Amino acid sequence: MSTYKNILVTGGAGFIGSNFVHWVVENEPDVHVVVLDALTYAGNKENLAGIPEDRMEFIHGDICDAELLADIVPRVDAIVHFAAESHNDNSISDPTPFVRTNVEGTFQLLEAARANNTRFHHISTDEVYGDLALDDPNRFTEETPYKPSSPYSSTKASSDMLVRAWHRTYGLNTTISNCSNNYGPRQHIEKFIPRQITNIISGISPKLYGDGKNVRDWIHTEDHSSAVWAILEGGRSGETYLIGADGEKNNLEVLRAILKNMGHAEDDFEWVRDRPGHDRRYAIDSTKLRRELGWTPKHTSFDEGLADTIAWYEANEDWWRSSKDAVEQKYAQAGQ
16 A cells, blocks of 8 residues: 555656656555646646546646645645756756746745645756766766756756755655666657657658767666655655666767667768767666665566557657647757
8 A cells, every 4th residue: 555645746747757647547556646737848638638536636737836835735745856848958948947947946845845744755857966977987876966957957966965965954754766768768859869750750860969979877767756756655764765776878879779770771861060068978876775665677678668659659759749839840940
């Protein structure tokens, strides 16, 4: 039986949030989910299609709206906070919404949680730690100092610090998880993997930043969801847990795997201008999570997970087709 019967999931219509909602509905039959989402460009109510009405309530709203939170939070016994502006390139172009959503929004949620003594789990990113050299034998741990590189990662670092302060100062029951790069169904097509998949489907040449050697630590979004639930249920109050599945691959390897899977030559792509301040390598050590909570990833084969992801985008063209031209136009204006 679940400890928390009524949970608020912020950003639950986005990529990672919606996959978490689906996971909870499928795996925790006694849990009711309230989804709060502003439905900005990355939020899509269609991501929640198929979830029974008696298992989920959807609320269209802003996490910065203190009045709205004062109405919602007393009705739940835990908050799982996914809502965030999360695209590095967008944060470089205009940091303003990142500060508002990631910092002010987290503050408002923490205050609502404090007023109601509500369990609070905060979803963060490995990008708060900056990057590692390609030849560095180490990986990020919970003790790694913060060194964010972009407006996006700096606002996420700020929100992490707020959560820690609300635990220490007010005694709020909080946990934080910092996860590596997610992949899977329902990810917005401006992101690296779905952009390349939808380019190929659309007859557009895939694009690769810089020298292609930037390394990301990939995890299937379903494994992220199961880890978050394990932390919500069993994580120690005030603690941080890193979520990763030992999936380090550089961008060139990932793009070539996509091309090969979709029947194209592995060098059938274009090199484009690198992103400003592009971090070189992320790598997660999830030993603490596995040791304390007994969590292990289910999707241990990246190739199999990638094939399933490609199949989803091929089968759901109506989900992404209408936004494809605008996404590519934006990248073209940036020379990417």
